Amino acid sequence: xxxLKVNRTLPVNFSNYDKQLFLHELSIKIKKPQIIKRxxxxxxxxxxxxxxxxxxxxxxxxxxxxxxxxxxxxxxxxLLKFLFSKNYEYSIEAIEKGIWITNEKSNRYFHWMLDVGQxxxxxxxxxxxxxxxxxxxxIPQKYFENDYVKSIINLYKIDYILIDDKKLYxxxxxxxxxxxxxxxxxxPEVVKAIRNTFYNSIVKANILISDRKIWITRQNSxxxxxxxxxxxxxxxxxxxxxxxxxxxxxxxxxxxxVMQADTIGGIHGGGLANMLFLKKDKKVxxxxxxxxxxxxxxxxxxxxxxxxYYYFLASVKDNDFYHNDxxxxxxxxxxxxxxxxx
Numbered sequence: 640x641x642x643l644k645v646n647r648t649l650p651v652n653f654s655n656y657d658k659q660l661f662l663h664e665l666s667i668k669i670k671k672p673q674i675i676k677r678x679x680x681x682x683x684x685x686x687x688x689x690x691x692x693x694x695x696x697x698x699x700x701x702x703x704x705x706x707x708x709x710x711x712x713x714x715x716x717x718l719l720k721f722l723f724s725k726n727y728e729y730s731i732e733a734i735e736k737g738i739w740i741t742n743e744k745s746n747r748y749f750h751w752m753l754d755v756g757q758x759x760x761x762x763x764x765x766x767x768x769x770x771x772x773x774x775x776x777x778i779p780q781k782y783f784e785n786d787y788v789k790s791i792i793n794l795y796k797i798d799y800i801l802i803d804d805k806k807l808y809x810x811x812x813x814x815x816x817x818x819x820x821x822x823x824x825x826x827p828e829v830v831k832a833i834r835n836t837f838y839n840s841i842v843k844a845n846i847l848i849s850d851r852k853i854w855i856t857r858q859n860s861x862x863x864x865x866x867x868x869x870x871x872x873x874x875x876x877x878x879x880x881x882x883x884x885x886x887x888x889x890x891x892x893x894x895x896x897v898m899q900a901d902t903i904g905g906i907h908g909g910g911l912a913n914m915l916f917l918k919k920d921k922k923v924x925x926x927x928x929x930x931x932x933x934x935x936x937x938x939x940x941x942x943x944x945x946x947x948y949y950y951f952l953a954s955v956k957d958n959d960f961y962h963n964d965x966x967x968x969x970x971x972x973x974x975x976x977x978x979x980x981x
Contacts, residue, residue: 642669644668645666647664647938650948651948651979657952661938664939667824670819672817678812678813681731683729691807693714694713698818699815702744702750730807731808732807732809736774738762738774738777740755740816742755745779746781749936751785753825757826757833758818760832760833762797762816764832772798774798774812776797777799777802783801787890794836823935825939825940825943830915830943830944834944837894841895849899849918851899852879853880854875857905857910859884865964870969871969875976878980880904893916902921902922903921903923904925905925906953906965907934912940914940919944920945920946922947922980923937923949925948925951928952928955929955949975953968
């Protein structure tokens with residue numbers, strides 16, 4: 640399969656002291672968009688199967704490439720079921736033509752917006768180009784409880800079928816757009832096309848303002864908050880930032896809020912995925928953990944969208960960047976904003 644080379648732009652406030660965080664991410668290779676068609680594929684509980692029992696096409700529904708050990712154990716388990724199950728416990732529901740776009744983490748906002756979003760974008764273009772209207776997206780029923788899932792499916796105007804995790808489906812013809820890159824990496828042209836899709840669908844009157852400074856708070860979340868937010872909040876408001884909790888807004892309100900912004904910022908978390916709706920050359924601030932050289936998904940996304948990316952490093956206990964709170968040095972943060980956002 641042919642690959643694309645993606646080069647990224649360093650953060651605006653890059654310091655050579657932090658080179659270990661970014662330099663290994665400045666140039667990567669990703670797959671070119673590709674869509675395959677497979678016949679007689681079974682789906683059960685968000686997994687693709689061949690001959691009912693055997694899991695297959697792992698690269699299209701697993702978030703990360705599974706190890707040979709995992710695949711071997713999976714095959715043995717499936718083989719034992721095949722050999723010793725007298726009666727298959729599920730009835731089979733047939734679907735003529737479907738499209739597979741999800742992976743095992745697609746129920747999370749970030750992964751839906753970016754992993755699934757890229758696949759929806761390329762498959763939409765493919766269907767339009769080839770005038771195919773009979774294929775339908777296959778969406779796990781539980782995902783549709785989320786406002787943003789409904790909104791995006793409706794935005795792209797592709798027919799869909801909601802599938803139940805407890806039912807077995809046989810898809811006679813299944814279109815599978817490849818995952819374009821490991822999660823947290825992007826095809827720049829595809830994510831820009833997603834942004835354009837949203838801008839073309841939103842009423843222009845709603846996005847006249849373009850100078851708002853939006854700070855996305857996670858203080859009502861269970862995990863990963865700013866430990867000393869009381870004093871940091873005062874600094875932010877003094878610099879003209881509006882403190883916004885996206886969890887209290889519907890999806891349309893989130894989109895319009897970001898489209899009206901000049902700058903969005905926040906601690907590393909799913910809310911920053913909404914930079915997808917920022918216009919080119921707008922600004923993004925990410926508070927990330929000292930020594931965190933693994934979580935570059937927002938740095939990479941900002942570069943792919945031609946946004947100006949700034950970072951601020953905070954202390955995190957035990958370097959547990961996913962579960963522990965972040966402590967922001969008040970004086971350093973004040974200096975950071977004074978230097979870059981006055």
